[in-house]
Amino acid sequence: MSTKDVVLEQLIKSGGSALSGAKLAQELCLSRTAVWKAIEELRRDGYQISAVTNRGYTLVEQGDRLSLPAIRSFLRRKPTADQIRLYDSLESTNQTAKQLALEGAPSGTIVLADEQIGGRGRRGRSFFSPAGTSVYFTVVFRSELAADRAVMITTAASVAVARAIDRITGGEPRAQIKWINDVYLGGKKVCGILTDAVTNMENGSFEYIVVGIGINVNNKEEDFPEEFRSRAGSLFSVTGKRYDRNRMAAALADEIADILPVFSSGDYLKEYRSRSCVLGRAIQIFGGGHDGTPATAVDIDDHGYLLARGQQGELYTLNSGEITIRSR
């Protein structure tokens, strides 16, 4: 971490009590001038830091900036902080994560960005990714698992997202999942997940997988492009409350770190089903030979596949493609 980041971490840890320049310098093995310079840099970055003679520095207001020290202060699993790489702006966190994975980044490496210039969604769509509002997060995952189990990873990730959102909002309303991996809150899509994998052609297993997650946190409804407005929302637009994105990123990192190593057991599927907003609903199926096939979603099987009953009673088992919910 940079000097600026370690000073910020100490100010966050002090929980609003003043820290003298001398104490900061001593604890961090820095000169007082280095501490002063770091404070000035932090102020330029938008942190409000008050300085009172004979008492010291206090972090008054963090603003809404993503910062590693703040994320670390909220993490349940502190070592995760060393695996996080935070950027102001990227083309796409999935793209950077893939590059890092190619260069040998270990499983668990997390790429976070405040903004994406070319955020990507499923089926070649773009993902609206403005600065200062959301969490764009990609985790690198290495697994020996056969490539045809990708659905399990992506469904496990959606449970992790739903748990993280509930931790932040208090669970009211409860986060729900629309198969395969869109996370909804109060009837609005607040998160999309894009899983990219590179497979080993020789043995059919994964070389590496990147799971990209975009959570709309503090976006106002009117900020969404008009074509998404009826479906898309943010935690703020649904609950009326603003949330700390550092807290959201930390909760997500914790939940992902909890679920990914054990996803192949399928233990999370019970929760996935209970969070499903499609079971029992009339749907339309797209992709995999379907172009709007009407059906009813009946179950999620132990592979994370969706079982849907067609209008002639035929059973579809879906492991890819997309569904929309029909109003009857």
Ligand code: BTN
């Ligand atoms: C979708 O709903 O179509 C999936 C959207 C996935 C968006 C996330 S944001 C972080 C990561 N980087 C990307 O470019 N896409 C994913």
